[in-house]
Amino acid sequence: MSLPSLIAQPAELHALVDHARQTFQSRLDEAGQRDLAAWPPARHAALERVLAASDFVAEQAARDAQMLLELAASGELERSLAAGELRGQLEQALAGCASEDDLARSLRRYRNRQQARIIWRDVNRLADLAETCRDLSELADASIDQAYHWLYARQCAQSGTPIGARSGEPQHLVVLGMGKLGAFELNLSSDIDLIFAYPEGGETTGARRSLDNQEFFTRLGQKLIKALDAVTADGFVFRVDMRLRPYGSSGPLVYSFNAMEQYYQDQGRDWERYAMIKARVVAGDQASGAQLQQMLRPFVYRRYLDFSAIEALRTMKQLIQQEVRRKGMTENIKLGAGGIREVEFIAQAFQLIHGGRDLSLQQRPLLKVLATLAGQGYLPTPVVDELTAGYRFLRYLEHALQAIADRQTQMLPDGELERARVAFIMGFPGWNALLDRLAYWRGRVDFHFRQVIADPEDEAGANLAGVGDEWLPLWQNALEADAAQHQLVEAGFADGAAAWQRIEGLQHSSSVRAMQRLSRERLDAFMPRLLAAMVAHGNPDLLLERLLPLVEAVARRSAYLVLLSENPGALERLLTLCAASPWVAEQIARFPLLLDELLNEGRLYSPPGKAELTAELRERLTRIPEDDLEQQMEALRHFKLAHGLRVAASEIAGSLPLMKVSDYLTWLAEAILEQVLQLGWRQVAQRHGYPRRADGSVASEPDFIIVGYGKVGGIELGHSSDLDLVFVHSGDQQTETDGAKPIDSAQFYTRLGQRIIHLLTAQTASGALYEVDMRLRPSGVSGLLASSLAAFERYQESEAWTWEHQALVRARKLAGSDAVATQFEQIRARVLGRERDGAALRAEVGEMRAKMRDNLGSKSTLGGTAPEAFDAAATFNLKHDAGGIVDIEFMVQYAVLAWSRQYPELLRFTDNIRILEGLEQAGLIASSDVRLLQEAYKAYRAAAHRLALQKQAGSVGGDHFHEERRGVMRIWRELGLA
CATH class of the missing domain: 1.20.120.330 (Nucleotidyltransferases  domain 2)
Structure with a gap:
């Protein structure tokens, strides 16, 4: 909504305005003031409007006509106040106060001046809602804070300075502003909700008789309230409401931090969480106030999904x-x-x-x-x-x-x-x-x-009322076993006995038996609704098998049951996903926080693109304190789990084709790796300082890259894929870091690599981020964890096996320095594009493929080479059998090694589909054969994805993919690799 319109003054207000204006003018005449005549027409119109609107402004103008003239002369009626201007004006107004009466008088007169200005600007649409609320809130902040400091100095002179018993430091009050004040949303005549606290107990020093800190701050708090709230001849400053403090009006006026934390931890109620959302330190000790709010944050914001x-x-x-x-x-x-x-x-x-x-x-x-x-x-x-x-x-x-x-x-x-x-x-x-x-x-x-x-059960949600009532007797054990099984069969369960056994198993599980009363009530309300939803969805036996582990997992965190009860759409989406995939069901049971993702259907089935993923994760981590490693690791894991579920949901719904699924999962890994690299870099640098380069400059950003091989390098990640990684840097072993505990730069990057692996693989409440395989680094498990560019090139040129060069075909930078990545790409191009003996290359590739087929292929069909491999009774291993995924990958790798010297454009991409396109464009493989290989590769991977979501091994019946397998095997032979 825009600002309300300015309209002509209605006739019924004319007499009111005339009277108010005449009164104002008479006060000016009495004081011998003629300034009003010099006002421009726009200000006269604004005066007419505000007198029509506000008796308060009219009364203030009649009481203190000079005040309104001064506001006009200063230009404050027509302009916004600059940052800090209001606080500075009040400080000047209080400078000469010698007594509490002077303080009260000055506070009220300044408040009336500002209130008149704010109403003038609001009524005349010179200020929008945000400015009006901000000015009122800043007026409150300044009034509370300056009154507090004025009173504190005099209280210390009288009773001594309060000192903390533990810290030995002087203590100040922390004034929390709640509600609209805390959110900078005060209205034109709002009271202010305050809570008083102080850091620690102790007593005052410097006076003849010491006071306990509690008593000191109680007296100070009482004086502060009086200075603001008492109604005098000049009015009041702000009405003060202290009822939001612990125990309300019956509790002490002030609390130590420990007492505050103990109260909210033991007795804090839901409405107090609601109130504390907007709490802000408005006066007193800001630094200690920030500590207090950090202490209370777990009470307000629960780490888990809190739908209750x-x-x-x-x-x-x-x-x-x-x-x-x-x-x-x-x-x-x-x-x-x-x-x-x-x-x-x-x-x-x-x-x-x-x-x-x-x-x-x-x-x-x-x-x-x-x-x-x-x-x-x-x-x-x-x-x-x-x-x-x-x-x-x-x-x-x-x-x-x-x-x-x-x-x-x-x-x-x-x-x-x-x-x-x-x-x-x-x-x-x-x-x-x-x-x-x-x-x-x-x-x-x-x-x-x-x-x-x-409430889903009230009139507005009447369509949900009574859902599942027919299952209440069964769930509440009001039926004999035979009757319960009969009801299950009648409703559509294929195996009533097995279903009843599963339900009884849940009821007698240790998790359910240990539930508290409220949680048990929620479970009793949810289970009949769940059984009804399973029957309505279809295939209830399968759903019961897959969903009861989830119910048991969340039994003692029953807010999740409330979530599903409150959101029928979320429950329906849960059933759909779990019916389609046991992998999804297992993920949600292991990590119930994923239920949150089911609330928003649009977001669930629309995973963000690469740039959005990166920006979202970066923003999420910037909101976490740099030293809170636990929360950073949990945020990374939740991000991965949530977006992984969204990709799986989109795949199940058919809105994401196979290639896009792998794209999204790869982008997700890249976004996470970029942030993990930054976290690791910060942590190692805090301990050892930053590495120096050979030219003496300090590396403020890592001269380091994470290289992805295999599926992640080829942009082909699946839902449970591990990451094949290699770490490469340009650090100099002859230079040291610039910190208090210096190490040489090469050692720094090794420790950075160790830190990255820890961040990725450490088991937390939300599991590990990824399994990491580092065996493709130079010299494998016996090699350095992080290789310098020079060492990496030496190894690839003189020591690497042909299969390691094959792996290099799919290697690319995932995260880190662009400069180091450029040098890595140059090394990769030189290694892959060097002159090779064609016959020797074919023999080595063929031999390696045969070994893999013998070790990993289907034993019963000799790795898919036996004639019976195409029979229905046989199995076809999609990855390792002849004519499968690895044959295609090996052919692509062979082609790059054999021909990239003459056709360097083959090195541009690391994924098989686009490398095949390059081979076609170069005329090295016929277009029909390229189409066959691409379509076979996509079909195999799609089948493997489907099997993974069903938690099944990557094999299909031997009667599948005959045409594709025979075509791949033919091209393999034609390339001379057999």
């Missing part, structure tokens, strides 16, 4: 609705249906559920959270656009209601004059037109709120 939070928010909303009805507040635009609070609940539901893992949601301002929900795919963009526009409208209306009398209200007025004023401020020709627009936005907000928060 939605139940707490729903309960809170129901309590609010009861209060609204009891007090007749349906016209309340904050608490009523479709009001401001519902937009806040929507945003904070996603923050509480997902914020522990998605750090982009750990922010305070509501509009930024909404934008993140759209950007990260949690909510469709059109929904977020409506919520944003509706929220802006409601907040502008809230400000219009409050601008009139500086009164904290969100209730629609019932008097004709006030209605006319509100409609005028909002830019509507009359009250009914405003009501129509308000009804539209409240309807849209309430609709979206019900989609997110509404």
